[in-house]
Amino acid sequence: GENVEQHPSTLSVQEGDSAVIKCTYSDSASNYFPWYKQELGKGPQLIIDIRSNVGEKKDQRIAVTLNKTAKHFSLHITETQPEDSAVYFCAARKYNFNKFYFGSGTKLNVKP
């Protein structure tokens, strides 16, 4: 099966700084990598995703990069704001498989 590892487990940054969360996966057949944000008391919400035929994708202050050779992908948040404080999960999925494999989560704390 697939194994997704996520680091760090906690991350504390000052407001306005950048935050980077990294994930590695084990199965080279994985080809879709979504990132989720989970706020307190809510379910995970999709914030950005990337397909294996793309190396980078941006959406305003959020970007995701993918290195297929090294089998790792990262979430980058620039100009962090207190409302970015949440738990972030990475995930991987193989083509034609229904299952998603999740990382263990990163608790991001943005200090005002």
Place this chain on the structure above:
Amino acid sequence: DVKVTQSSRYLVKRTGEKVFLECVQDMDHENMFWYRQDPGLGLRLIYFSYDVKMKEKGDIPEGYSVSREKKERFSLILESASTNQTSMYLCASSPGRGPHQPQHFGDGTRLSIL
């Protein structure tokens, strides 16, 4: 917008009880999932279903069963609740077709077994 609704936000039950957690999605998705979320362990898949009356075991199915009689509804059943099943339970759904479709989650049910 996709909406995944879990019937209870908080639930308190006693050991040995049979517990039902309900989930409904409104986007005609083929796939539905039940996860358990515990601190430091991330999301662990209990069961999933890719069609009505179809189900597959996930990574931690022991002590649980599921039911999918209608496409929009997926139920998780704790046959005889135990204290180690105290957790946050998350339901999710995704389309069956298209390899690059994310899962959509409900807001979770926090279950306490006393």
